[in-house]
Amino acid sequence: MAEEIRLDCGVSIIIEKNTMVRSAALGIWVASGSVYEDDSTHGVSHFIEHMMFKGTENRTARQIAEDMDKIGATFNAMTGKELTCYYVKTLTSNIYRGAEILLDMVLGSKFDQTEMDKERQVIIEEIKMVKDTPDDEIYDTISELVNKGNPLERSILGTPESLAGIDHDRMHEYYRKRYARDGIVIAVAGNFDEQKIVDLFEEKLASLNEKLPEYERTVKPYEASYDVKVKDIEQTHICLAVPGISFSDDLYHTFVLMNSILGGSMSSRLFQNIREQKGLAYNVSSQNSFNSFTGFFNIYAGVAHENVAKTIKEIRYELEKLAEHGVTEEELAIAKEQAKTSYIFSLENPAALMFSLGRNKLLMNKLFSVDESLEKFSAVTTQDILKAAGMIGNLDIYCGAAVTGQELDLKEIIDESKNQ
Numbered sequence: 001m002a003e004e005i006r007l008d009c010g011v012s013i014i015i016e017k018n019t020m021v022r023s024a025a026l027g028i029w030v031a032s033g034s035v036y037e038d039d040s041t042h043g044v045s046h047f048i049e050h051m052m053f054k055g056t057e058n059r060t061a062r063q064i065a066e067d068m069d070k071i072g073a074t075f076n077a078m079t080g081k082e083l084t085c086y087y088v089k090t091l092t093s094n095i096y097r098g099a100e101i102l103l104d105m106v107l108g109s110k111f112d113q114t115e116m117d118k119e120r121q122v123i124i125e126e127i128k129m130v131k132d133t134p135d136d137e138i139y140d141t142i143s144e145l146v147n148k149g150n151p152l153e154r155s156i157l158g159t160p161e162s163l164a165g166i167d168h169d170r171m172h173e174y175y176r177k178r179y180a181r182d183g184i185v186i187a188v189a190g191n192f193d194e195q196k197i198v199d200l201f202e203e204k205l206a207s208l209n210e211k212l213p214e215y216e217r218t219v220k221p222y223e224a225s226y227d228v229k230v231k232d233i234e235q236t237h238i239c240l241a242v243p244g245i246s247f248s249d250d251l252y253h254t255f256v257l258m259n260s261i262l263g264g265s266m267s268s269r270l271f272q273n274i275r276e277q278k279g280l281a282y283n284v285s286s287q288n289s290f291n292s293f294t295g296f297f298n299i300y301a302g303v304a305h306e307n308v309a310k311t312i313k314e315i316r317y318e319l320e321k322l323a324e325h326g327v328t329e330e331e332l333a334i335a336k337e338q339a340k341t342s343y344i345f346s347l348e349n350p351a352a353l354m355f356s357l358g359r360n361k362l363l364m365n366k367l368f369s370v371d372e373s374l375e376k377f378s379a380v381t382t383q384d385i386l387k388a389a390g391m392i393g394n395l396d397i398y399c400g401a402a403v404t405g406q407e408l409d410l411k412e413i414i415d416e417s418k419n420q
Contacts, residue, residue, distance in 0.1 A: 001369045002357055005198060009206040013186040014357045014367065015194050018350065024095040024190030025351040026197070027087035028106055029358040031183030031212060033080050034158075035151035037174075043123070043158015044166050044174045046079040047116075050123060051171070052086060053077070054115040056108035061115075064101060073098045081152050082292055083362055089351050092191045096200060103204050106179070113168045120163050127157050134237040134403040135283075135302065141227050142239040143289070145399040146296045149220025180209040187358035190350030217293065226400045226411045236305050236404035240315065240414075241298035242392050247290045248364050253339075253376045254384040255288050255297070258392075260335040261327050261385070262286050262318065263299060267334070269318050270299065278314060280307045292363040297392045305406045313417045316395045323393025326386035339377050344370075 002016040032045045055061045068075045071094035077086045086106055088098035130136045140155055147153040184205065188197055222243050245251050263270035263286025274284045284301040303311045327335075346352040347370065360366050395417070400410045 002367045004361075004367065005194070007198065007202050007205070009202065010181045010210065011184050011186060011201065011205050012361060013188065013198060013201065014361050015187075015192075015197070016189045016353055016357060017191065017194070018189070018348075019191050021191050021350060022092055023090065023350055024092050024188060024192040025087065025089040025354040026095055026099050026102070026186070026188045026192075027085045027354050027358045028102055029185040029187060029362045030084045030086075030106075030179055031082070031362060032084045032178040033082040034154040034156045035081050035217075036178060036215065037154060039162070040165060041170065041174050042154055042162035043156075044171055045084055045178070046156050046158065047119070047123060047163065047166055048111075048171060048175055049077045049079045049084055049086075050119045051111050051116060052105045052109050054119060055110055055112065056104050057110065058104055058108060059101075064105065067101050068098065071097050075102070079156055081154075081156065083359070085355070085358060087351070087354065095188075095190070095192050096196050099197065099200055103201070107204060107207065111168050111171050111175070116166075116168060116171070120166075123157060123163060124160050127160065130157070134231070134233055134235070135300070137229070138237045138239045138300070138401050138403045139298075141229070141401040141403075142241045142298055142399060143296070145225050145227060145401060146222070146241040146243060146298075147294075148223070148225060150294065151217055151219075152291060152294065176209065177213050180212045181205060182210065183212045183362075184208070185358055185362045187354045187361065189353040189357060219294070224397055224399050228402045228404065228408060228410050230404055230407055233403065233405045235302045236308050236402055236406070236408070237300070237302050238308065238311065238410075239298055239300045239401045240312075240395070240398045241296045241401075242394075242398045244288060244295040244297040244392065245290070246293050246295050247360075248292070248366070249295075251384070251388050252290070254380050254388045256339055257332065257335040257377065257380050258322075258327075258385050258388050259286050259288050259297070260338055261331050262322060265338060269322070270315065273318060274301065274311060274314050278310070280304075280311045280314070284311075305404065305408075308402075308404075308408060309413050309417065312395075312413055316414075316417045319393045319395055322389045323386075326382050326389060329382060332380070332382055332385065336377050336380070340374055343373060343377075 005013045073088050073090035075088040090098050274280050281301045281303045286299045
């Protein structure tokens with residue numbers, strides 16, 4: 001079971017030790033993401049993440065990389081809608097040095113204007129790369145559609161126009177507000193000396209502001225919408241999405257199992273029908289996207305242009321069958337075994353465990369024991385699945401996005417699939 005240690009400065013350290021391994025993973029988790037941005041700061045959370053690697057008062061960008069290489073560490077960062085994480089994975093003997101380097105980055109980055117101007121261009125190239133990758137672009141598009149009217153609508157990367165307005169002062173002001181002690185969690189998993197970790201972080205983080213600013217979330221009613229982008233590509237990439245649930249919802253484990261049965265594995269209904277039986281797609285799947293206050297469920301398929309209508313017809317069929325008849329006891333038992341196995345495997349990987357600990361504490365302020373999580377999967381019934389299926393079983397309320405090589409009316413195709 002994970003343990004929480006509260007530092008005198010107010011920051012929580014979440015630790016889970018495993019003395020059977022010889023490595024450790026540590027992450028500094030920050031309540032900074034695109035949901036906290038406005039038009040003048042759109043993209044700044046991700047921009048700050050990039051700038052953390054560009055030099056501190058003690059190290060140049062090259063020295064940061066070289067110092068991590070000297071201890072054989074893997075290190076990186078990620079920015080999401082609601083959080084940012086800076087992490088390092090290395091041998092037990094080196095995790096303290098790795099943590100010190102991360103601390104130097106998070107507390108001492110200079111946000112040099114010249115480096116900012118260069119890194120801004122790097123992020124613009126990142127935006128172009130997403131637009132050149134249809135299955136990445138369509139996920140961003142569907143996320144904007146299904147979240148329209150709530151803070152999750154904003155992309156993580158920002159836009160070239162919004163990035164152009166972010167200078168040193170604007171970035172530093174956002175950093176000063178969001179990188180506050182009550183919005184930071186340290187997560188550590190693997191084999192390590194917990195007292196050394198505590199001693200390392202105790203005084204260093206006291207220099208940050210104590211409290212995050214007040215944050216008021218506004219969410220408008222959901223309304224289905226559609227977006228089709230025509231490009232010179234050989235496939236049509238389809239993504240359909242509907243509002244789902246949050247991390248903390250009582251149906252969380254039910255949605256995980258339902259997704260596995262519908263489109264989360266090679267034995268799933270969508271995969272077996274659309275790929276194996278009909279041969280309509282190489283890649284077809286479903287996915288949950290969970291956040292702290294809401295989420296969405298989506299279905300993706302990459303198909304030949306002429307097979308769009310046939311594929312959507314089969315997606316509708318599988319959704320309606322699920323909503324009307326639910327799942328069999330055998331399907332549910334298989335999904336439970338898959339979920340439990342995946343969960344247990346993640347606990348044996350220090351990095352995966354660290355990500356789970358940090359995310360759960362920062363977004364939900366919760367820690368789960370192994371037995372508690374396994375029991376929640378075991379407790380899901382076919383009636384629970386039927387209840388969840390009723391929330392996602394009507395294709396007519398889905399948003400729809402397509403990146404395609406030909407003109408098409410996606411809403412019309414979805415509407416016509418009712419009569420085929």
